[in-house]
Amino acid sequence: MNEAVRTILQTNNQAARQSAPESDPGFLWDFWYPALRSTKIRGNHLVTTMLLEVPLVVGRTSEGQPFAMRDSCPHRGIPLSYGRFDGQTVECSYHGWRFDAATARCVEIPSLTNQDKLQVDRVFAGHYPCEERDGYVWVCMNAPGSRLPENIGAAPALPVFSQKYKITHLACELPSHVDQGIIGLMDPAHGPFVHQSWFWRSKHSIHAKEKQFEPIPYGFRMSPHSPSANSAPYQVLKKMTGETVTTTIDFVLPNMRLEEIRSGKLWFSSRATVTPVRRDLCRIDFVAAWNLFFLPVPLFRMFGKTFLRQDQETMIKQAQGLKHDPRLMLIDDADRPAKWYFALKANLLEARRTGTPMAHPMSGPVTLRWRS
Numbered sequence: 001m002n003e004a005v006r007t008i009l010q011t012n013n014q015a016a017r018q019s020a021p022e023s024d025p026g027f028l029w030d031f032w033y034p035a036l037r038s039t040k041i042r043g044n045h046l047v048t049t050m051l052l053e054v055p056l057v058v059g060r061t062s063e064g065q066p067f068a069m070r071d072s073c074p075h076r077g078i079p080l081s082y083g084r085f086d087g088q089t090v091e092c093s094y095h096g097w098r099f100d101a102a103t104a105r106c107v108e109i110p111s112l113t114n115q116d117k118l119q120v121d122r123v124f125a126g127h128y129p130c131e132e133r134d135g136y137v138w139v140c141m142n143a144p145g146s147r148l149p150e151n152i153g154a155a156p157a158l159p160v161f162s163q164k165y166k167i168t169h170l171a172c173e174l175p176s177h178v179d180q181g182i183i184g185l186m187d188p189a190h191g192p193f194v195h196q197s198w199f200w201r202s203k204h205s206i207h208a209k210e211k212q213f214e215p216i217p218y219g220f221r222m223s224p225h226s227p228s229a230n231s232a233p234y235q236v237l238k239k240m241t242g243e244t245v246t247t248t249i250d251f252v253l254p255n256m257r258l259e260e261i262r263s264g265k266l267w268f269s270s271r272a273t274v275t276p277v278r279r280d281l282c283r284i285d286f287v288a289a290w291n292l293f294f295l296p297v298p299l300f301r302m303f304g305k306t307f308l309r310q311d312q313e314t315m316i317k318q319a320q321g322l323k324h325d326p327r328l329m330l331i332d333d334a335d336r337p338a339k340w341y342f343a344l345k346a347n348l349l350e351a352r353r354t355g356t357p358m359a360h361p362m363s364g365p366v367t368l369r370w371r372s
């Protein structure tokens with residue numbers, strides 16, 4: 001393990017433990033994060049949420065454009081969400097300053113007289129770029145006191161492969177630092193123990209596996225392969241199309257796992273993101289889309305919820321253990337993806353600090369072997 005990775009592991013262990021606001025919480029700034037479901041913002045309602053320990057107030061202008069502001073008035077810090085929103089401006093509940101929702105620019109300070117020199121339009125509330133995609137409001141988070149880079153790119157979109165498809169969303173909160181949530185998400189070895197179900201697999205189906213991985217920008221890919229023969233849903237798919245089934249799984253910084261399953265014209269695409277709310281709380285947002293005519297949404301949701309609940313219950317138990325700051329291990333090969341994650345994160349931070357190109361922890365394709 002290189003020094004940077006070791007430091008990150010230590011820092012994150014400390015981060016999860018300490019609540020002192022001055023310690024580095026180990027978040028990755030200047031990325032898009034899903035803040036909430038689009039359906040949550042309707043009419044002139046203001047909704048509060050939190051990303052990376054930043055309190056946000058989110059709403060939708062009368063033109064339908066979502067916006068996100070720091071939920072704090074720049075005057076005296078009272079949450080703007082206590083104020084009123086008329087579809088254009090947010091009025092603070094304390095002294096009635098009004099802010100244009102789309103730009104967060106102040107448009108009125110009622111206490112000013114025509115003697116006053118203060119330029120109202122120079123006053124801004126904190127605000128963040130906001131885009132709607134795949135049924136989420138995404139917010140691009142820059143660190144407090146810093147500016148967003150010029151070119152932040154568009155918010156992520158779930159890949160889909162036909163015009164008509166079904167789509168569904170699931171979410172669950174984990175009482176964990178985002179790093180624990182992410183390495184839990186990419187961990188191949190917990191499946192037979194945590195996700196035992198009659199419809200998926202049992203602990204006795206454990207067998208040796210060998211998977212190819214390759215580097216991709218900001219992440220790594222489990223190269224296209226035919227999924228485990230012991231998983232019932234894949235067998236059904238293969239029977240349906242009579243063609244081979246291939247699965248590709250990507251992990252991309254800051255927090256995203258994408259899975260694509262294709263067989264002939266049939267496809268399934270999913271994305272899980274683990275978003276830091278606070279240093280001791282993160283949320284998995286899972287969205288899946290597919291054109292598999294034999295898979296009804298309610299059935300899929302039932303399976304999906306079971307999976308997420310199994311992970312959540314495990315993370316709740318793990319959090320009990322992590323309170324006492326144990327020494328932890330990452331082993332080869334099953335934890336190699338987790339090592340890559342920590343190395344990618346360390347290398348990104350280093351590249352940003354030095355202004356040099358980001359080094360990738362993988363120099364080429366790698367085969368990993370484990371039993372699961």
Ligand code: FES
Pocket residue numbers: 073074075076077078092093094095096097
């Ligand atoms: S605190 Fe918001 S207007 Fe004074």
Ligand SMILES: [Fe+2]
Pocket residue numbers: 184185190194195311
């Ligand atoms: Fe899991």
